[in-house]
Amino acid sequence: MRKQRMAGALGATLVLLLAACGSDDASSGSSSAPVSAVATTSGGVDTTAAPDDTTSGSADVPVVSTADSTDLPVISTADSSDIPAAGVPTELGKGEGELNIIAWAGYAEDGSTDPAVDWVTPFEKETGCSVNVKTGNTSDEMVQLMQTGEYDGVSASGDATTRLIEGGEVSPVNTDLIPNYADVFDGLKMKPWNSKDGQAYGVPHGRGANLLVYNTEAFPTPPDSIDVMFGAAGDAAGKLSVYDSPIYIADAAIYLMSSQPDLKITNPYALDQKQFDAAIEVLKTQKSDVTQYWSLYTDQQTALESGTVLAGTTWQVIVGLAQANDAKIAAVKTKEGATGWSDTWMISSKAKHPNCMYMWMNHIISPEANAAVAEWFGEAPSNAKSCALTTKGFCDDYHAEDDQYWDDVWYWTTATETCLDGRTDVKCVPYSEWVNAWTELRA
Amino acid sequence: MTMVAVGDRSAPARVSRFLRRHRRFSLFVTLGGPVTWMMLVYVGSLLVLVAAAFFKVDSNSKVTTDFTTQNVVDAFTTGSFIQTVIRSVLIALAVTVLCLAIALPMAFYIAKIAKPRYRRGLIVAVLLPLWAGYLVKGYAWKSIFTPDAGKFAARKGGGFLEATIGWTPGFGKVAIVITLAYLWLPYMVLPIYAGLERLPPSYLDAAGDLGARPFRTFRSVIMPILIPSIAAGSIFTFSLSLGDYITPRIISGAKVQMIGNLIDQLQQQNQALSAALTLWPIAIIIVYLLGMSRLHAFENV
Numbered sequence: 190m191r192k193q194r195m196a197g198a199l200g201a202t203l204v205l206l207l208a209a210c211g212s213d214d215a216s217s218g219s220s221s222a223p224v225s226a227v228a229t230t231s232g233g234v235d236t237t238a239a240p241d242d243t244t245s246g247s248a249d250v251p252v253v254s255t256a257d258s259t260d261l262p263v264i265s266t267a268d269s270s271d272i273p274a275a276g277v278p279t280e281l282g283k284g285e286g287e288l289n290i291i292a293w294a295g296y297a298e299d300g301s302t303d304p305a306v307d308w309v310t311p312f313e314k315e316t317g318c319s320v321n322v323k324t325g326n327t328s329d330e331m332v333q334l335m336q337t338g339e340y341d342g343v344s345a346s347g348d349a350t351t352r353l354i355e356g357g358e359v360s361p362v363n364t365d366l367i368p369n370y371a372d373v374f375d376g377l378k379m380k381p382w383n384s385k386d387g388q389a390y391g392v393p394h395g396r397g398a399n400l401l402v403y404n405t406e407a408f409p410t411p412p413d414s415i416d417v418m419f420g421a422a423g424d425a426a427g428k429l430s431v432y433d434s435p436i437y438i439a440d441a442a443i444y445l446m447s448s449q450p451d452l453k454i455t456n457p458y459a460l461d462q463k464q465f466d467a468a469i470e471v472l473k474t475q476k477s478d479v480t481q482y483w484s485l486y487t488d489q490q491t492a493l494e495s496g497t498v499l500a501g502t503t504w505q506v507i508v509g510l511a512q513a514n515d516a517k518i519a520a521v522k523t524k525e526g527a528t529g530w531s532d533t534w535m536i537s538s539k540a541k542h543p544n545c546m547y548m549w550m551n552h553i554i555s556p557e558a559n560a561a562v563a564e565w566f567g568e569a570p571s572n573a574k575s576c577a578l579t580t581k582g583f584c585d586d587y588h589a590e591d592d593q594y595w596d597d598v599w600y601w602t603t604a605t606e607t608c609l610d611g612r613t614d615v616k617c618v619p620y621s622e623w624v625n626a627w628t629e630l631r632a
Numbered sequence: 633m634t635m636v637a638v639g640d641r642s643a644p645a646r647v648s649r650f651l652r653r654h655r656r657f658s659l660f661v662t663l664g665g666p667v668t669w670m671m672l673v674y675v676g677s678l679l680v681l682v683a684a685a686f687f688k689v690d691s692n693s694k695v696t697t698d699f700t701t702q703n704v705v706d707a708f709t710t711g712s713f714i715q716t717v718i719r720s721v722l723i724a725l726a727v728t729v730l731c732l733a734i735a736l737p738m739a740f741y742i743a744k745i746a747k748p749r750y751r752r753g754l755i756v757a758v759l760l761p762l763w764a765g766y767l768v769k770g771y772a773w774k775s776i777f778t779p780d781a782g783k784f785a786a787r788k789g790g791g792f793l794e795a796t797i798g799w800t801p802g803f804g805k806v807a808i809v810i811t812l813a814y815l816w817l818p819y820m821v822l823p824i825y826a827g828l829e830r831l832p833p834s835y836l837d838a839a840g841d842l843g844a845r846p847f848r849t850f851r852s853v854i855m856p857i858l859i860p861s862i863a864a865g866s867i868f869t870f871s872l873s874l875g876d877y878i879t880p881r882i883i884s885g886a887k888v889q890m891i892g893n894l895i896d897q898l899q900q901q902n903q904a905l906s907a908a909l910t911l912w913p914i915a916i917i918i919v920y921l922l923g924m925s926r927l928h929a930f931e932n933v
Contacts, residue, residue: 479887480803482886483885497779625905628905
């Protein structure tokens with residue numbers, strides 16, 4: 190996801206410092222450039238970033254701030270993963286005064302990146318919870334950080350949520366305590382990546398699809414098929430750009446769903462050994478057509494702009510950035526369907542500040558904050574009321590309200606041994622095997 | 633240094649007397665800190681790293697405390713890992729050879745041919761690139777290597793190499809070797825320069841007087857004296873190249889993977905396997921250091 194790219198720039202900065210002889214100007218350059226660039230494309234950041242007065246509008250969401258029970262929460266979440274319903278709190282106490290969260294870069298802005306982009310400060314003023322944000326660079330890093338038990342919550346993507354739920358790192362969430370949850374698009378609620386056995390494990394933050402980007406000169410006829418990435422690249426052969434993560438195996442599975450129907454893949458995240466091997470085979474063949482495996486989103490952007498990459502898997506935000514720099518590219522969601530992501534704010538099972546975390550979950554999906562994040566970050570907001578607050582055309586660009594658009598988007602989900610498509614006669618390949626296979630494929 | 637008078641009762645004098653009488657204690661005071669730091673922070677973390685290779689990682693990518701040798705077995709038997717290790721070693725060796733080929737004449741010129749008053753300036757010039765950011769240099773080389781992207785290129789003609797000499801190694805292993813050689817060159821030039829500084833000019837004169845041609849002088853007089861310096865420089869270039877993972881990522885778009893890329897990628901996805909893979913570079917570097925110490929790399933550097 191592109192959030193990790195943003196953070197990737199920061200990570201790269203650290204690396205630079207570690208790699209001896211790093212110079213300050215280089216590091217600050219690499220970390221701030223992408224952020225401000227995003228701001229430009231999303232447009233009107235200053236108008237959308239929730240200033241104090243707009244956000245305090247969510248004060249009409251009183252449960253959180255007016256609850257007058259004792260300081261200590263009524264939450265007993267310790268071992269809730271086994272019996273989901275048991276650990277769910279039924280009412281909230283006062284805020285604990287502090288909150289430690291793990292977030293994708295750009296998900297919890299407090300004005301330090303851009304003074305106009307700030308939805309953390311209003312929250313702190315309103316609730317008295319002072320927020321400490323730890324930026325997670327990748328899903329895997331977030332899982333690692335949550336396993337330390339030192340954080341109250343996380344903005345987890347679907348390739349992390351299942352591991353967090355199954356590993357007992359996060360607690361079930363009582364959505365009744367989160368008034369803004371009612372306004373979240375129904376298409377995002379109670380999904381495999383944010384719930385278990387009918388129990389919600391968090392609140393949806395926003396979503397996006399992984400698109401097929403192509404050079405408009407190399408493809409005078411706009412392509413609409415995922416085949417471009419797997420064998421039918423045409424002029425783009427040898428100039429493909431692929432997302433560098435085990436989760437990309439699902440893209441190959443989507444290709445197989447249409448190209449080899451006899452494999453009977455019904456869900457790209459539920460692959461038995463035979464289907465999985467077929468996907469890996471496809472990826473091995475693809476390798477010779479690939480010129481770039483990207484994980485830092487600016488890397489792909491640069492390659493698209495220079496024309497060294499002529500097609501690839503991309504995110505809407507990259508397309509916007511590159512087009513703003515006059516790159517001759519366009520993007521499309523392939524007709525076979527596409528992978529995508531839907532992020533979820535989750536609360537740690539060892540949260541020391543659960544009340545503040547509940548207040549945060551309510552705040553971050555409030556129309557004001559949600560609209561501000563979506564525009565700053567470049568994704569479709571999760572709150573139906575957010576679109577009224579975004580720049581004109583934004584929600585159309587990101588298909589926020591277009592339910593049909595999302596019908597064939599397979600949001601990132603962690604593969605488990607129990608097949609996600611409901612099959613019980615076979616075992617599916619778990620995500621840990623995906624990691625190993627991807628590592629070997631890339632090595 | 634003034635001796636402390638026996639009858640002096642001031643506090644510093646008493647401390648001084650105490651330390652003089654208790655040699656072991658004063659040794660402990662001076663060396664204790666650094667040695668403890670070395671043992672705990674350096675050796676200790678290395679041991680923890682090795683130990684981490686034997687933990688089992690469950691299906692939620694959580695490191696458990698169960699013991700397993702599977703990670704180490706995987707790290708040392710998986711064909712694609714071994715290929716990556718071989719690739720990394722070859723790249724590191726190529727970088728070392730390239731650095732040596734460039735550094736020898738450079739250092740010789742600075743130490744023996746250039747006028748003494750220019751020497752300091754030339755050394756500064758060699759060191760100057762170290763002041764620039766690593767990433768900046770990486771991306772700069774990438775732009776230099778950019779091939780002509782063909783008819784769909786936004787900017788025709790490719791990067792500097794393509795535009796000037798009409799050839800570029802592209803974004804493959806050759807490009808990585810050149811970039812790494814550029815990055816670590818100063819670490820090769822400096823020890824060789826120091827070695828040449830110590831070479832008495834009279835040796836060269838003597839060789840000349842005895843009728844040796846330049847190459848013979850180089851082979852029989854200069855090289856034997858320089859071997860330890862070269863070995864020392866090669867330790868820098870070899871080990872820095874072997875562990876590098878940023879340059880392959882920047883230059884090759886992560887297509888060419890080195891051992892560091894594997895470790896980097898896995899340390900979040902499968903920490904134990906990642907730890908097991910670090911045994912590769914540790915083993916390789918130990919072997920390399922042993923080899924270099926036979927060449928007296930650790931003496932008179």
